[in-house]
Amino acid sequence: MSSTALPAPHRRDADPYRLGRGQGHGAPGHGGGHDHATGHGAGGPASKRVVVGFGFWIFLLSDIVMFSAFFAAHAVLLDATAGGPSGRELFDPTRVALETGFLLASSFTCGLAAVATEARSQLWTQIFLLITGLLGAGFLALEINEFTRMIAEGAGPQRSAFLSSFFAVVGCHGLHVTAGLLWLGTMMAQVFIKGFRPNILRRLLCFNLFWHALDIIWVALFTIVYLIGLGT
Amino acid sequence: MLGKLTWDAIPWSQPIPLIAGAVVMLVLLGVLAWVVVKGYVPYLWREWITSVDHKRIGVMYTLLGLVMLLRGFIDAIMMRLQQALAFQSGGYLPPEHYNQIFSAHGTIMIFFGAMPFVIGLMNFVVPLQLGVRDVAFPTLNATSFWLTATGALLVNISLVVGEFARTGWLPFPPLSETGYSPGVGVDYYVWALQISGVGTLMSGINLVTTILKMRAPGMSYLRMPMFCWTALSANMLIVAAFPILTATLAMLALDRYLGFHFFTNEAGGNMMMFMNLIWAWGHPEVYILVLPAFGVFSEVISTFSRKPLFGYRSMVAATLFICIVSFTVWLHHFFTMGAGGDVNATFGIATSIIAVGTGVKIYNWIFTMYGGRIQYATPMLWSVGFIVTFVIGGMTGVLLAVPPADFMLHNSLFLVAHFHNVIIGAVLFAAFAGLTFWFPKAFGFRLHEGWGKASFWCAFIGFYVTFMPLYIVGLEGMTRRLQRYDVPEWRPWVLLAGVGIIILFAGAVCQVVQLVVSIRDRDKLRDEMGDPWNGRSLEWATASPPPAFNFAVLPNVQDEQPYWTIKQRAIETQQLPAEPDYQPIEMPRNSPTGFITAFFSTLTGFALIWHIWWLVVVGLVAAYAIFVWFAWRDVEDYVIPAEDVAKIDRERRHARQAWLDANARVGEPA
Ligand code: HEM
Ligand SMILES: [Cu+2]
Numbered sequence: 001m002s003s004t005a006l007p008a009p010h011r012r013d014a015d016p017y018r019l020g021r022g023q024g025h026g027a028p029g030h031g032g033g034h035d036h037a038t039g040h041g042a043g044g045p046a047s048k049r050v051v052v053g054f055g056f057w058i059f060l061l062s063d064i065v066m067f068s069a070f071f072a073a074h075a076v077l078l079d080a081t082a083g084g085p086s087g088r089e090l091f092d093p094t095r096v097a098l099e100t101g102f103l104l105a106s107s108f109t110c111g112l113a114a115v116a117t118e119a120r121s122q123l124w125t126q127i128f129l130l131i132t133g134l135l136g137a138g139f140l141a142l143e144i145n146e147f148t149r150m151i152a153e154g155a156g157p158q159r160s161a162f163l164s165s166f167f168a169v170v171g172c173h174g175l176h177v178t179a180g181l182l183w184l185g186t187m188m189a190q191v192f193i194k195g196f197r198p199n200i201l202r203r204l205l206c207f208n209l210f211w212h213a214l215d216i217i218w219v220a221l222f223t224i225v226y227l228i229g230l231g232t
Numbered sequence: 233m234l235g236k237l238t239w240d241a242i243p244w245s246q247p248i249p250l251i252a253g254a255v256v257m258l259v260l261l262g263v264l265a266w267v268v269v270k271g272y273v274p275y276l277w278r279e280w281i282t283s284v285d286h287k288r289i290g291v292m293y294t295l296l297g298l299v300m301l302l303r304g305f306i307d308a309i310m311m312r313l314q315q316a317l318a319f320q321s322g323g324y325l326p327p328e329h330y331n332q333i334f335s336a337h338g339t340i341m342i343f344f345g346a347m348p349f350v351i352g353l354m355n356f357v358v359p360l361q362l363g364v365r366d367v368a369f370p371t372l373n374a375t376s377f378w379l380t381a382t383g384a385l386l387v388n389i390s391l392v393v394g395e396f397a398r399t400g401w402l403p404f405p406p407l408s409e410t411g412y413s414p415g416v417g418v419d420y421y422v423w424a425l426q427i428s429g430v431g432t433l434m435s436g437i438n439l440v441t442t443i444l445k446m447r448a449p450g451m452s453y454l455r456m457p458m459f460c461w462t463a464l465s466a467n468m469l470i471v472a473a474f475p476i477l478t479a480t481l482a483m484l485a486l487d488r489y490l491g492f493h494f495f496t497n498e499a500g501g502n503m504m505m506f507m508n509l510i511w512a513w514g515h516p517e518v519y520i521l522v523l524p525a526f527g528v529f530s531e532v533i534s535t536f537s538r539k540p541l542f543g544y545r546s547m548v549a550a551t552l553f554i555c556i557v558s559f560t561v562w563l564h565h566f567f568t569m570g571a572g573g574d575v576n577a578t579f580g581i582a583t584s585i586i587a588v589g590t591g592v593k594i595y596n597w598i599f600t601m602y603g604g605r606i607q608y609a610t611p612m613l614w615s616v617g618f619i620v621t622f623v624i625g626g627m628t629g630v631l632l633a634v635p636p637a638d639f640m641l642h643n644s645l646f647l648v649a650h651f652h653n654v655i656i657g658a659v660l661f662a663a664f665a666g667l668t669f670w671f672p673k674a675f676g677f678r679l680h681e682g683w684g685k686a687s688f689w690c691a692f693i694g695f696y697v698t699f700m701p702l703y704i705v706g707l708e709g710m711t712r713r714l715q716r717y718d719v720p721e722w723r724p725w726v727l728l729a730g731v732g733i734i735i736l737f738a739g740a741v742c743q744v745v746q747l748v749v750s751i752r753d754r755d756k757l758r759d760e761m762g763d764p765w766n767g768r769s770l771e772w773a774t775a776s777p778p779p780a781f782n783f784a785v786l787p788n789v790q791d792e793q794p795y796w797t798i799k800q801r802a803i804e805t806q807q808l809p810a811e812p813d814y815q816p817i818e819m820p821r822n823s824p825t826g827f828i829t830a831f832f833s834t835l836t837g838f839a840l841i842w843h844i845w846w847l848v849v850v851g852l853v854a855a856y857a858i859f860v861w862f863a864w865r866d867v868e869d870y871v872i873p874a875e876d877v878a879k880i881d882r883e884r885r886h887a888r889q890a891w892l893d894a895n896a897r898v899g900e901p902a
Contacts, residue, residue: 044449044786051368055441062433062471069479069509073494080500082493157492161500164492168483186860199868 049202056206060213067217070169071224078232080161087229090155096226099142106135107215114208120196126188133184136177143174166225173221176214183207235843236416241394253392282822284370285780289377290356291674297349300384304345305740307337309733316730318716319723330715331398336387338401339421343428344384349663350524351435354463357670358439360771360778361457363448363787368441370820376435378830383428386837390420397421402510403484405495405503410488416841422485423837429478436470439463450789457769458541461548462527465555466520473516480509504569511562519558523551525662526593529615532665533597535765536612537604540793543596550592557586567635568642576635583633587626594619610684614665617692618657625653646706649699656695672759676776680753683746690739698732701725761891762884768796775884781819781872784881785812806892808885814878818869825862829855
């Protein structure tokens with residue numbers, strides 16, 4: 001490649017991989033964007049729906065990285081009970097099973113809400129979102145109850161490093177659920193007032209992703225914090 | 233009512249911060265008054281504060297970076313002065329003040345100087361190079377910027393209200409726990425970084441999405457300019473690393489505010505866990521800074537050597553290699569923890585391996601220059617200065633990566649010399665190279681060459697005079713962060729470093745003068761055509777400054793150097809491509825969301841620092857309210873009619889045609 005080589009005229013159309021001609025690749029109906037966007041970039045900018053969904057995924061990944069840091073800390077501090085109670089003495093499997101049930105069921109109803117949205121049914125979307133929110137609130141109530149009980153027993157986060165990280169990691173998930181509930185309420189109001197506009201649909205998509213991601217994190221939490229905690 | 237905040241928080245008895253604070257306040261008030269009197273407020277509000285245009289936001293990021301670099305530089309001068317005086321005496325700064333200064337220096341330089349500068353360049357350049365109209369999430373982009381500004385503001389407020397951390401640029405426990413740091417210093421650090429960290433994370437998400445999902449037709453991955461590749465890698469590192477910082481600082485905050493025991497000495501806390509966590513973020517962070525710098529040099533060296541980048545694909549591979557391996561070396565920051573020979577050896581080897589990727593890049597740059605027609609414009613000077621300097625910094629890094637050597641050199645001035653060697657030699661040099669290189673694109677006129685070159689030479693020589701002595705005193709055993717010292721052998725070197733910073737200061741002055749002179753002489757320095765350096769990538773296809781929509785029609789990319797190809801064809805045929813069929817363009821509307829969010833974040837952050845709980849609640853509720861308010865708006869875009877697009881683009885074409893005609897007469901292609 002010398003500095004003076006001018007591209008020969010015929011190179012203008014040289015496109016061995018046919019990357020410049022993405023037309024007709026992408027599925028139409030990607031919601032508002034260019035129909036011919038492949039979403040892989042080579043065919044031009046992807047549609048808004050793809051961009052928003054993808055960006056939100058990246059955010060969720062970053063959130064999962066944050067949880068990993070808390071999980072890592074918990075793994076390190078698992079035995080640092082400083083003479084205080086350990087997980088085996090504190091955790092109540094029935095309650096945790098109940099919490100898990102609530103959360104998984106809420107994920108299911110959240111999925112049903114997405115189905116209802118797909119069918120553009122205002123009523124069923126609202127109903128399923130409401131159930132999702134109630135299940136989430138039930139989960140939170142159980143968690144808050146667990147926290148207050150532990151603190152009342154003198155097993156609060158100040159007691160030992162193990163309990164510090166327990167409260168932090170479980171609490172962080174709980175905060176996410178709380179934020180999710182706020183978002184959920186806002187979304188219900190938006191769906192009600194504004195209907196199924198493209199931007200509302202995109203937000204519902206993101207909310208769905210968020211809610212399911214919280215489930216995934218809970219599964220990790222259930223295993224790393226509660227199961228391993230009960231086992232040691 | 234006001235938590236821990238009382239009148240005593242203002243350091244009435246300490247003249248230095250008081251006077252410094254007063255001067256800053258006066259300057260700020262002066263600027264504000266000037267803006268108000270001149271009637272610029274509506275303009276600023278409309279065109280900048282509420283702007284969601286990636287170019288404007290990039291400029292504001294860069295400006296913030298520049299100002300904060302100067303602010304951090306003042307700290308540096310104060311430290312050098314202290315060490316020059318503090319031989320067998322107390323110097324002029326008492327220990328508790330000196331400790332705040334080195335902490336503020338590092339924090340400001342990395343988080344509010346270098347990071348905004350680099351993010352600003354990426355913000356400005358990446359969408360233009362990709363041939364698109366904006367980033368993926370424009371309003372989020374503005375919010376990111378304003379949150380970063382919030383962090384910078386909080387750190388600077390600590391100068392006059394309360395105190396800053398005395399714990400270094402990374403607050404190692406147990407020193408940073410309440411027992412040893414009961415004041416608000418560490419709290420300022422924690423909340424400033426948490427808030428700006430959210431901004432950084434969001435801007436990382438934004439740019440990753442932009443690069444992966446929004447490129448001009450035909451811009452396949454392997455046609456992206458090198459700067460986009462390094463930006464992609466740096467932003468992926470942001471997404472993967474910054475959450476760790478957030479989590480770590482959250483744990484420290486829980487320790488400090490609610491009596492948790494993550495890192496304390498008591499109740500099973502584990503302070504070495506902090507080291508592991510913070511460096512699991514910290515080492516990737518240095519590559520977040522340096523990878524975009526590598527990108528800048530790649531663009532500059534190829535442009536001013538009049539050659540395509542040598543070994544483009546190996547460069548891409550090396551970038552991604554560094555991106556991944558940078559996550560596997562963090563332990564080299566605390567070999568002395570005593571993890572054992574096997575662990576240390578593993579991390580030592582991993583660390584040295586990173587240098588391989590870097591070496592590939594160095595050779596590629598050299599081969600790009602080899603046989604090229606090199607033109608030593610200011611950006612190129614910075615780049616060549618970088619190659620020389622960075623090789624030295626990289627080699628001392630490899631030396632530190634050898635655990636036994638590191639046991640001797642850890643926490644010495646040798647280490648300080650190493651990281652300044654790489655950060656100044658790469659990140660700062662790249663910042664100034666990039667500034668000079670893309671300034672005409674942003675503002676429509678070039679920066680003055682003479683002052684730029686003077687600035688380069690001062691910085692280049694000043695760097696060596698300041699930091700080479702630190703390698704030597706480091707080898708002689710001088711540790712870092714000394715408020716005073718008694719060893720006579722160190723004295724000459726410390727004084728020499730003091731001389732060096734005078735030269736660096738001259739460089740900073742030249743940089744400022746360059747800006748002023750260039751603005752004064754802007755008519756002489758105009759870039760009429762939009763391509764002042766004979767560039768190769770798509771940003772040079774637009775006018776300088778580019779219109780809000782960047783490209784009237786998205787370019788159709790057909791090879792690795794899309795703009796170069798278009799340009800050569802135009803020169804060959806002596807005419808521009810046919811006029812396209814202009815369509816109306818939809819652009820995102822301005823929004824004050826970012827600014828308002830930042831306003832309430834500042835309140836919340838300040839309230840958290842001073843334990844003003846009701847204000848925390850107010851701030852959080854307000855944040856939610858803005859969120860809902862923003863989500864509720866009905867019109868997100870505005871439309872630029874096709875006639876306007878055509879009018880703007882015809883001007884650009886006109887300038888290009890004029891340039892072509894002029895060049896035809898001269899008979900000089902390119
Ligand atoms: C060429 C490859 C490099 C190697 C092998 C390397 C190696 C090291 C090692 C082993 C240390 C720890 C020394 C100690 O604490 O005793 C260190 C510290 C450091 N390095 Fe590098 N480094 C390299 C490149 C870089 C780059 C490119 C940057 C920044 C852009 C950088 C910034 C830093 C900083 C900021 C510190 C120390 C921070 C502190 O302790 O406060 N290094 N490096
Ligand atoms: Cu490192």
